Amino acid sequence: MKKIDKSLMANSVMPDENGFFGEFGGRFVPPMLEPLMQEITDAYIKIKDEPSFIQELTDLQKHYTGRPSPIFYAERLSNELGGAQIYLKREDLNHTGAHKINHCLGEALLAKKMGKKKIIAETGAGQHGVALATAAALLGLECDIYMGEVDIKKEYLNVVRMRILGANVVPVASGLKTLKEAVDAAFEAYLEDPVTQLYAIGSVVGPHPFPMMVRDFQSVVGVEAREQFMDMTGKLPDNLVACVGGGSNAIGLFTAFLYDEEVKMYGIEPAGTSFETGNHAATLTLGKPGMIHGFKCYLLQDENGEPAAVNTVASGLDYPGVGPQHSYLKDIERVKYESINDKETIDAFFTLSRTEGIIPALESAHAVAYAIKIAPQLGKDKTILINLSGRGDKDIDFVVEKYGKAYGL
Known part of the structure; x- marks a missing residue:
């Protein structure tokens, strides 16, 4: 990653008085x-x-939600992959089951x-x-x-x-x-x-x-994670991974680490079933600047410039736009945005369930899938912190009905 330009980062931490992050946002x-x-x-x-x-x-x-949510070292998953050490910020343990x-x-x-x-x-x-x-x-x-x-x-x-x-x-x-x-x-x-x-x-x-x-209300995730990870390991995580639809859980984690040049950040979008047919929701990967719901952001658009139809196995990521701060962080190259398809997501859903006894939301499983993909490429001395943004109770009936047979259910 190139050296962080602090003059650009100042704008990424807080929008201007009109709500803009660079050219994105507004009202x-x-x-x-x-x-x-x-x-x-x-x-x-x-x-x-x-x-x-x-x-x-x-x-x-503290007393209602149950914060702070813990960080868990996924030792069995890390050992199975044979690369970077994987940690989970357990937002799935919050009251109501998500961030x-x-x-x-x-x-x-x-x-x-x-x-x-x-x-x-x-x-x-x-x-x-x-x-x-x-x-x-x-x-x-x-x-x-x-x-x-x-x-x-x-x-x-x-x-x-x-x-x-x-x-x-x-x-x-x-x-x-x-x-x-x-x-x-x-x-x-x-x-x-x-x-x-x-x-x-x-x-x-x-x-x-x-x-x-x-973003401000969600920043508690990153503030906690920074302190917890330092207490657990004595250093900051090398990599942060979070799924991105609108982008609230990712911004919640990323905000506390924006100035830490040594920490790489990955926002993971849904590649759905096909880029070629448009059956995806990879806004930052394939979109271009546009307007939706009263703000400017990267936007998946049809031939008329209108918001395009999107598709993903995870209903919470099924949105053609994305947060304006994510759009800005993409442009200044502080966060790298990647995509994971439906099959990789379902594989990760079952992998985490069966190695660590944690059933993730399909949204969060996108982040888990990306960590599974990159961990073997990294040394065992490297770390990945995933924001496990929600639990998968809500998805079980759908997953069993559509994919159960393939996974022995």
Whole structure:
């Protein structure tokens, strides 16, 4: 990796006052929404440093979420691969089973302090929806979750969990009936009543201030990991690996290490079943700059410049855009973005399950697969830290139905 340009990195750590990371990000919303978005920005900027807010969020992270999440040395997997030593940041052990609870608690607390009555959001794999429904129940807020009909069928366990928690799950039947359409529907619902509702975006995407805000709430992952890894090994990890759809879990891990030139970072996108036919969601690999959902980022586009249809085995990565900070980190070459296909993902799902007794979410299995690929190429003195962003309970029925026979089930 080339030497880090600190003048460029300063912008990658915090967007400018208009929410831009270089040319990416910003806030491109209808005029009627501009003052409401600014209200959210002002409220967040004011509240994020208030001791009472910090203390309340910290207490919830510790006593409700179960933070800090541990780092686990995957010794059997490392020995089987015969190369770099693999470690897992266990975000799958958080209450609700993924990293999503980190920003959902923050967004729900913000909504409460702003006097909002309801929080609404989209969800793909359902982890953000479950986490937000959980936060809403905890804080006494109404909650609407928009979810594509394809994902409702695929991730039905999470749909049931959301309903048990009191959320209203709204099926989305337009387009491909997946994550992008769920985002569209949630934005439309927010426009109908932006005064009493807060749209709690589920990743580091959307108009400013959401990419900044979600990143800040997720940065606890990297802050913890840095200290934990130093305590365990006496040094920083040589490599960080995390899956990237919108990019919240990856930014959560990467942010604490951005200035450490010796730490290589890899964001792993879905190669799906075929680059040639477009059945993938590898935005940073094959996309180009464009606009989606009120911000500028790398974007997979069709022949008309519209967001392209995407496809991946992991519903939570099924998005044609990506966080603007990831777009910027790609351009300045601080993070290398690679892709893993569906077969490699399923192989990794079963490999981790059967070597370490940990069933990963299909999203996280993309990161595991990439670590499995590169570990044998590295010396045994090298280390890889994977952000295991979620657990695979939600995916079991789908995996067994579609792939079970091939893996002896």
